[in-house]
Structure formats: C-alpha cells, structure tokens
Amino acid sequence: MRKLALAILALPLTACGSGETPPKPLTEAESAMLSPSDPKLAELYAGSCKACHTVKDSLAPLTGDRTLWDARWAQGEDALLAAAIQGKKGMPAGGQCFSCTPDDMKALIRFMAGREGEQ
Template identity: 80%
Template sequence: MPLTAEQSAALVPQDQRLAQLYAGSCKACHTVQDSLAPLTGNRTQWDPRWALGEDALLAAAIQGKGGMPAGGQCFECTPDDLKALIRFMAGRDGATK
C-alpha cells in the first residue's frame, strides 16, 4: 500500500546534513500530494522512475523536470548530495521517523 502524505512527511534522512538539505528544498513538494511530485518513500510512485536509472534521475534533478526547478532549488547541493537525496526519497536509503 502506498504511503500517505502524512507518512511521507514523517520521513527524515538519517544523515544530519542531508536532513537539512532535504528540509530546506525537497520536502516542500515531495510530501504534498497536490504538488504532483512523487512522495518521499512512496515506492509505488518512485519505482517506475527508479527503473529509468540513477543517472537519469540525477540528470532530471540537475536540469529540472516538470514543475521541479533545476537542482530542486537546493543551491548547496552537490551532485552527490542530489544522488543521496534521490535514493532517500525513492525509498532506497535509510530514513527515520
């Protein structure tokens, strides 16, 4: 069963730096169903995207896609940060509630 927006909003990256980057940029859209962004931790929404490969997801994050601005408006994020944030949001990395 897919996560609700409330369950998604409760997820936080375990790494403190990533948690700060996530809270400052990604969380605003990736925990709001109406944003059309795939909800953090919702494998039902992320699995088809994940199937495209991490390189494709990173390129979309860097360039922007649909309503998502380039870099997700994370001005401090390095490509490695974006990779880690994508893994977290796609449910492929550790999260705490």
C-alpha cells in the first residue's frame, strides 16, 4: 500500500519538466552487472572501484544508480575527481587504483555516475 501511495505522489513529478523519465534506484545485482565499454577502463574498474561501488553496505554510491549519483554530479566533475584523488570518508585516496591516471578516474566517475559517453 505504501509503494502505491508513493507511486501516486510521484506521478505529477513525472509529468513536469523535460519529459525525461526520472532515474530509478538500482539493486546491488543490477549495479554489479555494469561494466565500462572501454576494455582498459573495465579492467581498472573491476580491480578497484567495483568492490565498493556495487555493495550498498560500503556506503559508496552504487555504480549506475543515478538516484545516488545525480546530487554528487551536480557538484561538478572537478569536485568528484578531487574527492576520488584525495579520498573521501571511507574511500581511500585514488580509490586504491594505483595505475589510474586522472583521465582514467574521470572516465570511471562518468561511468559510475551513469554518464558514460556524455560530454
């Protein structure tokens, strides 16, 4: 019943704005199935980011879950990159990706934020 009430309350919101469907939360399983299209990034992601960004209990935003990433994305790519390089809360500096360049990290952030391929 609660889910139905929330869905009804959300209907007016979906009718407004750009006509874009609002993002929906992803499950851990849905997040874990995602991988960057670039083979090099896929390897870097699997070796570092994926361990935390597909597990809700890690408190890291799940890969591809725009309901968790959009507010962070609004801070700007430079702020996200700085946080990834310096570390933030439970995330170690560089996300434990010792072979990631700043450009790699930027591309990985775009991927995890659900914006792979956007400019």
